[in-house]
Amino acid sequence: MSKSDELSAVEGIKTRSRQLRGTIAEGLTDQITGAISDDDTQLIKFHGSYQQDDRDLRAERREQKLEPAWQFMVRARIPGGLCTPAQWLAFDNIAHEYANGTLRLTTRQTFQLHGILKRDLKPTIAAINRALLDTLAACGDVNRNVMSTTLPASRAVHAEALDLARRISAHLLPKSGAYHEIWLDGAKLVDTAEVDEPVYGSTYLPRKFKIGLAVPPDNDVDVYSQDLGFIAVLDEGRITGYHVVVGGGMGVTHGDLATWPRVADGLGVCTPEHAVTVAEAVVTTQRDHGDRTNRKHARLKYTVDDMGLDAFRAEVERRAGIRFTPAPPIHFNDNGDRPQGWHQDDEGYWHYMLYAPSGRIRDDGPWQALSGLRAIAASGEAQFRLTANQNVLLSDISAADKAAVDALLRAHGLITTVSPVRHLALACVGLPTCALAMAESERYAPEFLGKVEALLDEHGLAGTPINLRITGCPNGCARPFLAEIALVGKAPGRYNLYLGGARDGSRLTVPFRDNITEAEILAELTTVFAAYAAGRNAGESLGDFVRRAGIVADIHTGQQFAGEVRRLTTAG
Numbered sequence: 001m002s003k004s005d006e007l008s009a010v011e012g013i014k015t016r017s018r019q020l021r022g023t024i025a026e027g028l029t030d031q032i033t034g035a036i037s038d039d040d041t042q043l044i045k046f047h048g049s050y051q052q053d054d055r056d057l058r059a060e061r062r063e064q065k066l067e068p069a070w071q072f073m074v075r076a077r078i079p080g081g082l083c084t085p086a087q088w089l090a091f092d093n094i095a096h097e098y099a100n101g102t103l104r105l106t107t108r109q110t111f112q113l114h115g116i117l118k119r120d121l122k123p124t125i126a127a128i129n130r131a132l133l134d135t136l137a138a139c140g141d142v143n144r145n146v147m148s149t150t151l152p153a154s155r156a157v158h159a160e161a162l163d164l165a166r167r168i169s170a171h172l173l174p175k176s177g178a179y180h181e182i183w184l185d186g187a188k189l190v191d192t193a194e195v196d197e198p199v200y201g202s203t204y205l206p207r208k209f210k211i212g213l214a215v216p217p218d219n220d221v222d223v224y225s226q227d228l229g230f231i232a233v234l235d236e237g238r239i240t241g242y243h244v245v246v247g248g249g250m251g252v253t254h255g256d257l258a259t260w261p262r263v264a265d266g267l268g269v270c271t272p273e274h275a276v277t278v279a280e281a282v283v284t285t286q287r288d289h290g291d292r293t294n295r296k297h298a299r300l301k302y303t304v305d306d307m308g309l310d311a312f313r314a315e316v317e318r319r320a321g322i323r324f325t326p327a328p329p330i331h332f333n334d335n336g337d338r339p340q341g342w343h344q345d346d347e348g349y350w351h352y353m354l355y356a357p358s359g360r361i362r363d364d365g366p367w368q369a370l371s372g373l374r375a376i377a378a379s380g381e382a383q384f385r386l387t388a389n390q391n392v393l394l395s396d397i398s399a400a401d402k403a404a405v406d407a408l409l410r411a412h413g414l415i416t417t418v419s420p421v422r423h424l425a426l427a428c429v430g431l432p433t434c435a436l437a438m439a440e441s442e443r444y445a446p447e448f449l450g451k452v453e454a455l456l457d458e459h460g461l462a463g464t465p466i467n468l469r470i471t472g473c474p475n476g477c478a479r480p481f482l483a484e485i486a487l488v489g490k491a492p493g494r495y496n497l498y499l500g501g502a503r504d505g506s507r508l509t510v511p512f513r514d515n516i517t518e519a520e521i522l523a524e525l526t527t528v529f530a531a532y533a534a535g536r537n538a539g540e541s542l543g544d545f546v547r548r549a550g551i552v553a554d555i556h557t558g559q560q561f562a563g564e565v566r567r568l569t570t571a572g
Contacts, residue, residue, distance in 0.1 A: 011292050013039045014141070014203045019176035019195060020046045028182075034070035034118050046142060046204070047179055048135025049074050049121065052114075056432040072116045073433065074099075074124055075138040079169040080148035080162040080213075081109030081386035083133075085377040088384045090131035092374050098124045102370070105359035107426060107478055108145045108210070109221075109386045110138065114433055125183040136179045141205045143172040143283060147212035147221040150385040150393050151338055152345050154215075160239050161213045161232060164272070168211060168279045172199055199280055199287075206290035206298035209283060210249075212388070213242075219332035221388045222505045224248050224263040225479050227300040228282050231330055233269055241269040243327040244278055246312065247304035250476025253296055254438075254490065257566055260558030261481035261508055262301040267313045268324025281319035285312065301558070335482065335505030336424040336467065337389045340416070342402075350397040352382075352405065355418050358427040358442040359390030365413075372412025381405050390426060420465035421456065422449050426479065430472030430489070437472030439489025445470050448487070448518070455525055459533040466542050467503060470495075481509050481561075484543035485525070490515045497521055499528065500552045503541045510552035511564040 013022075022043040027036035036044065041051045053068035061068060076091070083091075091111050095103050100115030116124050125135055138145055148165035152158040175197050180186030197204075212221035215232045223229035227249060230242040248264035270278045282300075289307060291297045304312050317323055340355045356369060363370045376382055376394060381401040385393040397405055409415050428434070430441030448470065456462050469483040474496075480486035482505045486498040494515050501509035513524055528542075528551060536545050547554045555561055 005293070007292050008295050010042055010295060011203055013042045017043050019197070020174065020178040021182070025182050028118060028122060033067060035067070036118070046137060046140030046174065047183065048077065048125070048138035050139060052433045052435060054432050070118065071114070071433070072118065072121050074113045074116055074121070074135055075106065076111045076128055076133050076135055077138045077145050077169065078110045078133060078386065079146045080165040081150055082162060083384040083386060085380050085382070085384065087131045087133055088373065088377040090127065092370065094124055094127050103361040104429065105356055105361065105386050105390045105392065107388055107390060109147050109150070109388050110145050111386070122183055129184055137173055141207055142174055142200060143209045143211060145169070147388055149213065149215045149218050149220055150387045151218045151220055152351065152395060154237060155345050155347050155349070157215055157232065157234065157237065157239060161215050164230070164275055165213050167276055171276050171280065172283060174200060174204070199283060201287060205283070205287055206292045207295060209286065209300065211279065217331055217333040219335040219505045220337055222335050222479050222482060224506050225250055225482055226264060228279060229264050230275060233328060239272055241271050242275050243269050243330060244324065246282060247301045249299045249301040250479050250481050251299065252474045252476070254474050256296060257562045259296055260562045261476065262558040263506060263508060265304065265309050266327050267316060269327050270322060270324060274320060274322050277320045278316065278322065281316045284319060285315050332504035332506065334503045337387050337391050340418055340423060348399060350399065350402045352394040352397070352409065354392045354394060354414060355416070355423050356391050358445050360442065367414065367416070368412040369414060372408060372414050375408050375412065376405060379404065379408065389424070419453050420463060421452060421468055424465060424467045425449055426469040428471045428477040434472060436475055437489060438491055439472050439493065439495060441470045441472040441489065451522060452525065455522065455529055459529040461529060461533055467501065483509055484541065487521065493517060495521065497524060500546045501543045503543060508555060508558070508561055510555050511561065511568050512552055514568045
């Protein structure tokens with residue numbers, strides 16, 4: 001814990017908010033500005049929205065003595081990422097009517113809509129609710145969208161995992177009536193103090209909280225990056241329990257060596273019947289023991305480190321009224337999606353994994369994803385599963401409908417071949433809308449991936465699966481610190497380069513070079529790829545090779561990660 005007894009400013013905002021109401025409703029009607037108040041910009045996150053501006057226009061508008069080009073991003077809550085055809089069509093319509101005409105798939109299996117003006121914010125959220133989805137708790141200091149694997153090899157097992165994701169999400173929702181009052185014209189409560197928040201209390205959590213469910217051998221949800229993860233324990237094709245892991249988290253702060261990424265540690269196995277109770281126990285332990293004085297030290301990963309894993313486990317067991325049992329060995333193949341193309345599950349249904357570059361769904365030349373997926377949704381012949389790797393799985397397609405879906409995919413240029421490194425890549429939104437971005441990410445990824453593909457081809461490595469991730473800042477939205485190769489924005493055109501994560505997402509990457517340009521990055525990768533091509537063992541991943549070969553240190557903890565950062569910056 002921080003030695004200061006003074007609570008962070010955001011804690012005061014939450015305390016004064018009247019259970020997340022603030023003055024949001026009044027601010028929406030203020031036509032003098034396209035923004036809302038500073039306090040309300042914090043509170044609106046709990047309702048699923050961020051206030052942003054178009055940074056490409058900042059200088060021009062400043063010269064014209066205009067306020068920034070304020071706009072809002074809206075994020076939906078879709079536990080497990082399963083979206084019906086009607087819901088897909090609804091988001092398509094909302095994107096055209098109120099947003100920038102594109103859909104953005106996030107790394108947490110949901111939609112983001114960008115470019116929404118303040119006057120359209122309430123109609124946007126109301127329209128999402130009419131589609132039987134919502135944006136409540138999609139952001140803010142609460143549990144956010146609960147993830148679940150989207151690779152249904154066994155339909156029964158994956159349906160059970162999805163059901164648990166939905167039940168946990170519902171159980172951990174804020175109980176305040178503010179959301180319905182502000183966005184849906186719900187009846188105002190006479191005395192807001194009468195509304196009980198049994199999980200969150202009056203000030204909610206110290207920071208955001210993330211939960212994911214994985215079904216081995218697929219770790220597509222990056223379960224070790226989660227504050228709380230549930231890994232299915234399988235016995236003869238059924239889930240007999242969940243191995244509970246805690247304390248994962250990606251965000252760091254450049255230059256602050258007291259911050260680090262962390263992979264989750266195991267508490268042990270609970271029964272399926274106790275999973276929701278365990279989830280609440282972990283959340284309330286974080287509520288009561290997390291650091292509310294320093295938001296950079298407020299995630300669950302620091303609480304686990306501060307308390308110690310054994311003490312944290314004992315507290316969760318006490319609150320949940322259970323005892324964890326030892327976990328069996330866990331094996332994951334990788335933390336990516338299945339290759340682009342057709343796949344079949346154990347009951348004969350077909351699924352098509354559609355690659356979506358950086359998760360952006362738009363019509364772009366011959367690649368007509370927006371129109372094609374609209375046509376498929378209108379046909380009603382497929383469900384839509386948003387993946388944690390920013391792709392779309394068209395699922396639950398009967399054998400009789402497969403040919404029709406395939407024809408629509410082909411007619412819209414969506415039957416394509418992409419390299420494994422491109423298919424596995426992730427990129428956050430970055431510029432121009434993210435206020436935290438220090439460098440380009442989504443807009444830069446296609447160009448950079450092309451150069452990486454060329455280097456791989458030069459060294460005889462074309463077709464090699466390598467997990468590469470790009471973020472515009474170190475907050476880690478695209479989970480860069482678990483990648484085999486990661487670029488993390490440091491300044492315009494400059495990135496920190498990391499190497500050596502595990503293909504299954506179970507190990508941190510290692511700081512390799514600090515604050516370098518694209519030319520320097522490509523020069524380093526040229527050397528690394530040459531060594532990998534010459535010295536790799538059969539089946540050895542790039543992440544494993546660079547550690548074995550001594551190209552990077554063999555680190556395992558967040559503190560060791562911070563030590564490598566210190567070494568690099570001191571040497572520089």
